[in-house]
Amino acid sequence: MSQPEPISLLLQRTVEVPFQTYKRSQAALARHRLYPLTVFYTFYAILVSTIAFSTTHTWTAVAFFSAGCATWTLVEYLFHRYVLHGRFPPGKGIVRRFLHERLDPLHWDHHRRPFDGSHISGELKDILPLFFVAAPVSFLFPVYTAPVVLAGVVQSYVSEEWLHYALHFSNSRFPLFRRMKKYHLYHHNPRGIEKGFGITTRLWDGVFDTRFPEAVRRSLSKN
Secondary structure, three states: OOOOOOHHHHHHOOOOOOHHHHHHHHHHHHHHHHHHHHHHHHHHHHHHHHHHHOOOOHHHHHHHHHHHHHHHHHHHHHHHHHHHOOOOOOOOOHHHHHHHHHHHHHHHHHHHOOOOHHHHOOOHHHOHHHHHHHHHHHOOOOOOOHHHHHHHHHHHHHHHHHHHHHHHHOOOOOHHHHHHHHHHHHHOOOOOOOOOOOOOOOHHHHHOOOOOOHHHHHHHOOO
């Protein structure tokens, strides 16, 4: 599979419309993909959290919700590294064919066209089957435990999707955001594509030794 083109070449390429016009249109496309996902999972998280926090176990619910948010950062890292950046060679059988045809192109198109709104953000249907299994199972436990963990996970998923959108389309001058944006866009560079898998946090890149080299990190940390 071919390596994605550097950002600089993508920006320099001659297109039929000015790049900023193209970028605005793709930002709007990405936002519209995110709206259903945001409404559905945020409504679920608010509903479950409201019920959990209204019990006599408020602080337990807060702890479990926080655990759900932390859990998402690890899921995000592992999924990005091993699934989205995975290689699934073709082969016989339904499973191998599904992995190759559905998962192989899932993320590489985003790296080839990092400002294509069709590949920036997820859609409601992406994890909906898994959610419809996890949600009923979670209610086998008290509402202030497993259900509120799932609420934290899905709300963090929504937040991560909007953050990823912003990293590609926003020009905020907030120092932390600017560093996060440079870190993520370096991951889109061929020199950084095999490292820097964390989006919401760099913690797991440090734990699993996939940080960018120290010289690169120092350069990216400058505002």
